[in-house]
Amino acid sequence: MNKVIISGRVVRDADVRYSQTANGSMAVARYTLAVDRTFKKEGEQAADFISCIAFGKNGEFAEKYLHQGTKIIIEGRWQTGNYTNKDGRKIYTNDCVVERHEFCxxxxxxxxxxxxxxxxxxxxxxxxxxxxxxxxxxxxxxxx
Incomplete structure (x- = not known):
């Protein structure tokens, strides 16, 4: 089972782009959630910054309603991936693919x-x- 539920604040307005599909265009929104850590050691950051990606209607929702500072809960799945950048280096990615948003x-x-x-x-x-x-x-x- 691959299911995550995360609560945090949107770091900056969602970056939304539209990709062309066989059925028209589809919104693809990327944003970052700042999630407070329960415990903090001296000298460590107090929050984790989780990369999120939302497709279709969820992407349109993000474009319209998710602005810097908005506190939300998201439900989705964790996805890892990789690609080779223009310098030939392999880059590894970790994202939460959003299946549902709710305001907190x-x-x-x-x-x-x-x-x-x-x-x-x-x-x-x-x-x-x-x-x-x-x-x-x-x-x-x-x-x-």
């Missing part, structure tokens, strides 16, 4: 996150991404 957040949250704004009714978050606990709530916490 509302458009309002997406716009707030892209602007670095926290929702009006939400508690403030410090720069370290931890939420501040309001004063006087100690007696309501389930632990001490």
């Amino acid at each position: 957040e509302s458009r309002a949250n997406q716009q707030n996150n892209s602007n670095g704004i926290i929702g009006r009714n939400s508690p403030s978050a410090d720069s370290d991404s931890f939420m501040s606990i309001p004063d006087g709530i100690d007696e309501e916490l389930p632990f001490n």
